[in-house]
Amino acid sequence: MLATAVGPYEIIERLGAGGMGEVFLGYDPRLRRKVALKRLNTREQSGADIHARVLHEARAAARLTHPNIASIYDVIEDADGAVIVMEYVDGESLRARLAGGPLPPDQVLAIGRQLSDAVATAHAHGVIHRDLKPSNVQLMSNGAVKVLDFGVAKIVTPVEPLDSPTVTREPSLMLDKAGTPIYMAPEQLIAGDADVRSDIYSLGVVLFEMATGRRPYPETDAVALAVAMSTMAAPAADAIDVRVPRALSAVIARALEREPRNRYQSAAELADALRSARDGPPNRTTVARSVLRAAASRRWLLAAILLAIVVGAGVATPLLLRGPARHRVVVTTGPPAVVAILPVDNRAGDVRGDYVGAGLAAVVATNFGSVSGLTVLPMAVTGELRDRRADLDQARRELGVTHVIALTVRAVAPATVVDARLRQSATAADVWTQTIDGDLLSVERVLLDELGRALTRDGAFPHTLSPTEWARIRKLPTSSADALHAYSEARALLDRYDVAGNIERAIELFNRATALDPRFATAFAALGEALWKQYTADKRPEVAAAATAAVTRALTLDDDLAPVYYALGLMQSQTGHYEEATGSLRRALALQPDSDETHRLLGRVLSTIGDHPAALVELNQAIALRPFWNNYYSLGHVLYASGNYDGALQALKKTTELQPTFSGAYQMLGTTYHMLGNLPQAIGYYEHAVRLDANSAAFANLGLAYYTTKQYEQARQAYSDAIAHQPRKATLYKSLGDVYGRLGRSAEARKAYEDAMTLARDDLHINPRDAFAVVLLANCEAKLGHRAEAERHAAEAAILAPNNRDVWIRTAKVYAALDERSAGGEAVRKAVALGYEPNMIAADDELQPLGRALKRAIDAGLAAREKKGVTQ
Numbered sequence: 001m002l003a004t005a006v007g008p009y010e011i012i013e014r015l016g017a018g019g020m021g022e023v024f025l026g027y028d029p030r031l032r033r034k035v036a037l038k039r040l041n042t043r044e045q046s047g048a049d050i051h052a053r054v055l056h057e058a059r060a061a062a063r064l065t066h067p068n069i070a071s072i073y074d075v076i077e078d079a080d081g082a083v084i085v086m087e088y089v090d091g092e093s094l095r096a097r098l099a100g101g102p103l104p105p106d107q108v109l110a111i112g113r114q115l116s117d118a119v120a121t122a123h124a125h126g127v128i129h130r131d132l133k134p135s136n137v138q139l140m141s142n143g144a145v146k147v148l149d150f151g152v153a154k155i156v157t158p159v160e161p162l163d164s165p166t167v168t169r170e171p172s173l174m175l176d177k178a179g180t181p182i183y184m185a186p187e188q189l190i191a192g193d194a195d196v197r198s199d200i201y202s203l204g205v206v207l208f209e210m211a212t213g214r215r216p217y218p219e220t221d222a223v224a225l226a227v228a229m230s231t232m233a234a235p236a237a238d239a240i241d242v243r244v245p246r247a248l249s250a251v252i253a254r255a256l257e258r259e260p261r262n263r264y265q266s267a268a269e270l271a272d273a274l275r276s277a278r279d280g281p282p283n284r285t286t287v288a289r290s291v292l293r294a295a296a297s298r299r300w301l302l303a304a305i306l307l308a309i310v311v312g313a314g315v316a317t318p319l320l321l322r323g324p325a326r327h328r329v330v331v332t333t334g335p336p337a338v339v340a341i342l343p344v345d346n347r348a349g350d351v352r353g354d355y356v357g358a359g360l361a362a363v364v365a366t367n368f369g370s371v372s373g374l375t376v377l378p379m380a381v382t383g384e385l386r387d388r389r390a391d392l393d394q395a396r397r398e399l400g401v402t403h404v405i406a407l408t409v410r411a412v413a414p415a416t417v418v419d420a421r422l423r424q425s426a427t428a429a430d431v432w433t434q435t436i437d438g439d440l441l442s443v444e445r446v447l448l449d450e451l452g453r454a455l456t457r458d459g460a461f462p463h464t465l466s467p468t469e470w471a472r473i474r475k476l477p478t479s480s481a482d483a484l485h486a487y488s489e490a491r492a493l494l495d496r497y498d499v500a501g502n503i504e505r506a507i508e509l510f511n512r513a514t515a516l517d518p519r520f521a522t523a524f525a526a527l528g529e530a531l532w533k534q535y536t537a538d539k540r541p542e543v544a545a546a547a548t549a550a551v552t553r554a555l556t557l558d559d560d561l562a563p564v565y566y567a568l569g570l571m572q573s574q575t576g577h578y579e580e581a582t583g584s585l586r587r588a589l590a591l592q593p594d595s596d597e598t599h600r601l602l603g604r605v606l607s608t609i610g611d612h613p614a615a616l617v618e619l620n621q622a623i624a625l626r627p628f629w630n631n632y633y634s635l636g637h638v639l640y641a642s643g644n645y646d647g648a649l650q651a652l653k654k655t656t657e658l659q660p661t662f663s664g665a666y667q668m669l670g671t672t673y674h675m676l677g678n679l680p681q682a683i684g685y686y687e688h689a690v691r692l693d694a695n696s697a698a699f700a701n702l703g704l705a706y707y708t709t710k711q712y713e714q715a716r717q718a719y720s721d722a723i724a725h726q727p728r729k730a731t732l733y734k735s736l737g738d739v740y741g742r743l744g745r746s747a748e749a750r751k752a753y754e755d756a757m758t759l760a761r762d763d764l765h766i767n768p769r770d771a772f773a774v775v776l777l778a779n780c781e782a783k784l785g786h787r788a789e790a791e792r793h794a795a796e797a798a799i800l801a802p803n804n805r806d807v808w809i810r811t812a813k814v815y816a817a818l819d820e821r822s823a824g825g826e827a828v829r830k831a832v833a834l835g836y837e838p839n840m841i842a843a844d845d846e847l848q849p850l851g852r853a854l855k856r857a858i859d860a861g862l863a864a865r866e867k868k869g870v871t872q
Helices: 042-046 048-061 094-098 105-124 186-191 196-212 222-231 246-255 267-276 284-295 299-307 318-322 352-369 379-385 392-399 440-457 467-473 481-495 502-516 521-538 541-557 562-574 578-591 596-608 612-625 629-641 645-658 663-675 679-692 696-708 712-725 730-742 746-766 771-783 787-800 805-817 821-833 838-842 845-850 852-868
Strands: 009-018 021-028 033-040 072-078 081-087 137-139 145-147 309-311 315-317 337-341 374-377 403-411 416-424 430-438
Touching: 009 033, 094 137, 094 196, 105 137, 105 145, 105 196, 105 246, 105 267, 186 196, 186 222, 196 246, 196 267, 222 541, 246 267, 337 352, 352 374, 352 403, 352 416, 352 440, 352 467, 352 481, 403 430, 403 440, 416 440, 430 440, 440 467, 440 481, 481 502, 481 521, 502 521, 521 541, 521 562, 541 562, 541 746, 562 578, 562 596, 578 596, 596 612, 596 629, 612 629, 629 645, 629 663, 645 663, 663 679, 663 696, 679 696, 696 712, 696 730, 712 730, 730 746, 730 771, 746 771, 771 787, 771 805, 787 805, 805 821, 805 845, 821 838, 821 845, 821 852, 838 852, 845 852
Parallel strands: 337 374, 337 403
Antiparallel strands: 009 021, 021 033, 033 081, 072 081, 137 145, 309 315, 403 416, 416 430
16 A cells, blocks of 8 residues: 555554555544554455455444444445555554463453453354454453454354254365464364354464463464364363463363354353353362473373373373263173175176175175174175185184175166175075165165174174164165265275376265265265375375365264274374374274274374384284285385385285286385395386386486486486476475586576475475475575574474484485584484495485595494394
8 A cells, every 4th residue: 555545544654464455554634533444455366256245244344333342434445445444443462462471360351251242242243253363352551352353254144053964065174265274163264164153262262372372273274273173172271271270271161162062152151151260279180281291392292192081902092082982892692703794796797886895895894893792804804705705614714704794796777786695604504695676875775774684583693782783783874875876986996096097086986975965974084085195196285175174074974983083094194193193093993993994004104103013013914904915015115114125025026916017016116126225126126117107206216216326317307207297296306406416507406496495395384294394495405505494404304203214314414415524424323223224325425425424323323223123
């Protein structure tokens, strides 16, 4: 704003800027008073329709009259847009006050009551604020409070509550809508929905910050914040600071409930609660927690431990704080029954028969597996019987099976036709047979009901089923046959995510399933899973946001499904919440213990945090359940990470036997031979991987091999090809920068390093605990001469992943670039002690500046490795 006046208002000075525009101090000569002038930038940013809407809302908010609300006097439009003329409130912002730390409880109560009264008045006039935060609260010298910026509020029309079963929404994280993510309610952040209870949540965050000096969630990025909200309950204010009275803490806790229906239902109700709150003695049970939190360097990890509920054999997860733990009471009246579901026989002459059969079998396994005392072996366990369906005696001997369920799909269109049979394994006698036809949902309903009756008649259940157990047996995952068809097909595609186009097609089908049935929790969970797989491939932040929203939606719909906890664990692992991920995945296994997919992911997560022995247990369990190529591939990854290269080679070669066209296995074989110093063998595998699937990872590995052998032009071409296939992968640009440096093209090297840093920062918005992204930043900063930043990020990476040899070797490269030989040597020593191969160090030109310190570090690392017994 360059003019000296807007309409009749004189401009005195610029006060600041926000998301919706600039703010100036103005003067109204007619009424001889100061005013605040806010020029909106909506026309340039969002189009004329949004501009008009904000003007409409501002004019509506102008009718609000309350001593704690800054009044809106006027709305002016000119050639540059629109200006809202507001009451000028002299004083100190609450944000500035909080810079000095938490406020005394009596001030929190006094300010909180005034804020609640102001918001209650606005709500009574049909206006919600949507952006309540400390910078929008002004404190005057007489103790009065003024709420600013109701001019960007939303006009509320009578709608159904957010938790009404008839209200459905597409999952999409609120990345660019009005409001400030760190103060938004979960439903506002994730879907952009807001009602009066959303303002109450924002007030709860402000109250929490006033009482404790910090926000309930430390995350600031929208995606990371949504993950935190979905996975952890907000901590109690008196658990953070024992000086917070218990009554005040309870009021704040209710305002911060994740589900809108569990919060105060009106701002007036919150105001009454604050008036009733009285100072009391500190909550003594939280004193120890406060001391421990203050001493912890990773306060949220400790918070998760302190808040966890221990179930089973020491498995802890804060996720169980949502409600009481569910325990199965096993009452047996006879020998335990073991029911095996044979691999479905597809006789439909249509590949969709595989999808339909897999979906039916999965529902049968899940529903009947919920009956205490009854063991159900899904197709993942009985796969070896695919070609020996008649040999029931072998199933009885090898697996302890008492009953066998056999399903044959005869047709999928225009109607689904399935032959179902229940047999006793000891006598091979049929207990029940039936041909079921109709739409897929009807077939599933009849199958569950009749199979339950047949098992009851044959005495397979260990006790008389309760009505609750019957309800679980008959529970259908969706009310739409078409949604079930789409889901079943998508799940089969996701099982072969390595095939080009499968993930995209699966996402399309999962979206169709959730559109047909917006309460299909399992489909939302699977959609989140597919989107996270897509994000891993293309690194687009909007994909991560959509994945987070889908998983959060699934959790909201049903928090007692194994697939939902699997998807939640995947989301947590992708965003760096590894401890929470292990809790979610163990919860999924408690609900469905025979899921090889969950054992596999848990193994990968445990390996990521350095617990390789526990990871190997999970991967071997996955293979025992299902000798699937992806389970062997993941086992190879974990063995490689643990330094067991011979074991890794065996597992990866088994992967190629089971899935000869999977290029990833050949890439990892090349990587393993590369680590062992067999470069010709490595290049051969890399080249074969490229021939099978010309993808980014294959080209990147080939580029590394060429770089190591000083074939820099070939390396440049390989990395350029990799970037063409995956243009948002930060490490590719860093590697390309190294190649340009060797080719003497310094300007192009600098540009590549800067691009790598930009993408690494994007990755850290999604996963702030990504040690590889942090150390990549440090590497690029060191090469660009930014010493202080490089040293800071190198130290941060080491703290994030103290037991990861690859992080330590990359940290050593940072110090080598900075000519810090002592620190670089120590990083090399730690990398070698953790299993990094010395021959790789000798071939790495980035480490050679460390000079003689390199040899000493390698020797010291080998000695430490031998002392600790690191397996090779």
